[in-house]
Amino acid sequence: MNCKEAQELFGLLRDLPEQHPQRLMLEQHLLGxxxxxxxxxxxxxxxxxxxxxxIEVTEEQAEAVNRRVMDRIYAESPWLAPDVKRGVTRRIRRRLVFWAASFLAIFVISFGFLLMDRFTPDQESAEPMTGILPTAVVVAGSESDTYEEFSITLTSVSRGIVEPFAVPMSPAYxxxxxxxxxxxxxxxxxxxKGLRRTKR
Ligand SMILES: [Zn+2]
Structure with missing residues (x-):
């Protein structure tokens, strides 16, 4: 092994195994x-x-490089940007929660009204069903108290007469x-559920 060959092996010496022939030759040359x-x-x-x-790479530098790379990716394909997607889904989700909560409230309140209707004496609940009795009373009754009371029911009843099939679905129920x-x-x-599926 000549000097040139030996100097080319300097870089490899540390990585070569100890019994490697080139390493042994180099060591021999170095001795001589x-x-x-x-x-x-x-x-x-x-x-x-x-x-x-x-060579210290601070977290800020790493973050900056990271951001630059991701910015370029998002510029090329904006639909991948998490900010946009997450923001939209979060807004939609918040709105959905609001809707569900308000519908739940309506459900609970109407259920309460239903229970009240069931447990109060059948006077009131029977009125909108028949419709004939209160009008008869209104015609017959001359007292101011009963007249006012029945005039309220009359409006719903009259609606029922105009649209007979719409009566069971009236908002009063x-x-x-x-x-x-x-x-x-x-x-x-x-x-x-659809929102969650699209997210995946
Ligand atoms: Zn030499």
Whole structure:
């Protein structure tokens, strides 16, 4: 092995296994050749110095590089940007929660009204169903008290007469509101599920 070959192996020496023939030859050459031994020593010192030069990458720098790369990606394909997507889904989700909550409130309130209707004496609940009795009373009754009371029911009854088939679905009935709110809650639930599916 000549000096040139030996100097080309300097860089490999540390990585070669101890019993590697090239390593053994180089070591033998270094023992015999003073100039190469000197150069090798310098080389090793250089390597050691390089090892201890602190190359610190602060988190800010790393973050900046990261952001620049991601910005370029998002500029090329904006639909991947998490801010846009997350913001939109969060807004939609908040709105959905609001809707579900309000429908739940309507459901609970109408259920309460239904219970009240069931447990109060049948006077009031019977009135909108028949419709004939109060009008008869209104015609017959001349007292101001009963007249006022029945005039309120008369409006709903008259609506019932105009649209006979719409009577059971009139908003005056708690069942109507219960069905409506149930439908609303189901709608909110389905759209919530759809939202979660699109996110994946
Ligand atoms: Zn040499």
């Amino acid at each position: 050749c003073e100039s190469c031994a000197g150069e090798y020593q310098q080389w090793e010192e250089c390597l050691d110095m390089l090892q201890y030069i602190p 708690p069942q109507y509101w219960m069905y409506l709110s149930m439908g609303g809650m189901l709608l909110a639930l389905f759209s919530w």
